[in-house]
Amino acid sequence: MATRRVTKLPRNEREAERRKTILRAAVEVFSRKGFQGCRIADVAREAGVAYGLVYHYFKDKDELLGSVFESGWQGFLSRVQAALSHEAGFEARIRSVVHVAFEAYRRDPRGVKVLILEVGRSPSGGAVNRGGAFTSVIELATSIFAEAQARGEMAAHLDPKLAAALLFGSIEMGLTTFVMGLMERRDDVLQRASEQVAETFLRGVVHARPVEGAPVVTPEAIPSEAAPWTSAKSGTKSRAARRD
Template sequence: MPGARNGKRSPPRPEPAPSAEEPEKRRAILHAAVRVFAEKGYHGCRIADVAKQAGVAYGLVYHYFRNKDELLESVFAEQWTIFINAIRAIAEGPGSASEHLASICRFAVDVYKTSPSAVRVLLLEVARTPNVLRAGSTAQTFQTAVALVAGIVRRGQREGDLRGDADPTVAAASLLGALELTLTAAVVGLVEGAREEDAERLKAEVVGFALHGLSVRPRG
C-alpha cells in the first residue's frame, strides 16, 4: 500500500505552503485580462493574449482559471467587490444620506476616470456575454448593491433628509441604473469623463440628477 511500511500507514506528508507569489501572479493575470478584454473584446481575444500581457507562461493562467469564461467572471467579481465595499464604507461613515448617495456617484465616476478599461469590460463585455456569469452569483451581487443603497435611502427617509414617499428599493435601483448608463455613455464616447475637468463636471451632473428626484419637496 502506498505510504505504508511494515503494514503501518506512514504519517501524511504536509502540504507545501503556498508561494507568496501566487496571489500576486493571480492578480497580475486578472489585471492583464482587463486590459486585453478592453482592447480586443472578450470574444476577440485568447488566453494566450492574456498570458502575454501578464508576462506569465500560458499554462499558468489555467493554474488559476479553468477557462476564459471563469477569467471574465473573476474580473466581474473583483470589480463589483470593490464597488460594494466602497458603498459599505460610505454608508458607515459620517454624513447625511443624501451626502452618502452623492459620494457613491462620485466614487463610480472616479473609478471610470482611474480605471476606464475595467469599467469598459464590466459595462460592455460582461453585458455581451450573459451566459458566462452564473445567474446566482450575479443576482446576489446586484441584490447586495441595491440593498445597501436602499438602506441609505431608508435612513434618509427616517431622518427627513429624503422623500418619505419613495420606494427605497426602486430608488436604489434607479440610482445604480442611472450610474450604469451614464458610465456606458462615457465608455462609448457620448460624454466626456476621462479628463479631470470633465470628470468633475460629470460627477456634479450625475449627483444633481440622481438626488433631485429624492429631494424633500418644499412645503406650501
C-alpha cells in the same frame, strides 16, 4: 505586455505575482475585445506567459472572468461602504456613492469598463454570479432610501428599491458616456459629470442647483478623433477579423 518580474522572490510571492499579472492582463484584454471576443491566448500573450499557465492559475475561462469581476466589484463595494460610514446625511450619502463610482473610473477606466460592459450586463446566462452581487448593492442602497424616507428626507411615495435602481442606472449611464467616448475623459469633465448625476438624482433636471463653487469649466471643443464605433458599419463577422 505587462511588467515581467526578473528579480528573485520567494516561491509564494512569485506565484501570487504571476496570478495578479494574469488577472491584470485579463482586465486589459477584456476591456479591449470583450469577454466573448477574446481568446485565452490573448490573455496569455498580454501577460507574457505561456498559454497553459493561465489554466494553471484558473480552472477555466469563466473562473478567470469571475475573478476579474470579484476583485473589481469587491473593491467598489468596500469603497461604497467606507464612504457610507463616513457620511450621515441622506444627500451627502448619495453624493458620496456617486463620487466613489466616478473616482473608481478615473483611477481605472479599463477595470470599470469591464465591470460595466462585461459583467454589469452579462448576456443572460452570463458567466459570473453577477446577479447576486448586483442585487446586494441594490439592496444596500434600498435600505438607505428606506431610512431616508423614515426620516422624511425623501418623498415618501417612491419605491425605495426602484430608487436604488435608478441611482445606479444614472451612475452607470453617466459612466457609459465616458466609456463609449461620448464625453471626453478628463478630470474636470468627470468632476462636473459626477456632480450633475448626483444633483439630477436628488433635485431633478428642473430644479438642479449649480454647485456653489461653480468652476464653469472650459467647454473647449473636444479634439478626439471620432470614436471608432461612430461610423459603425463593422459588424463582428462571427469568425473574421479578431486580431488587433
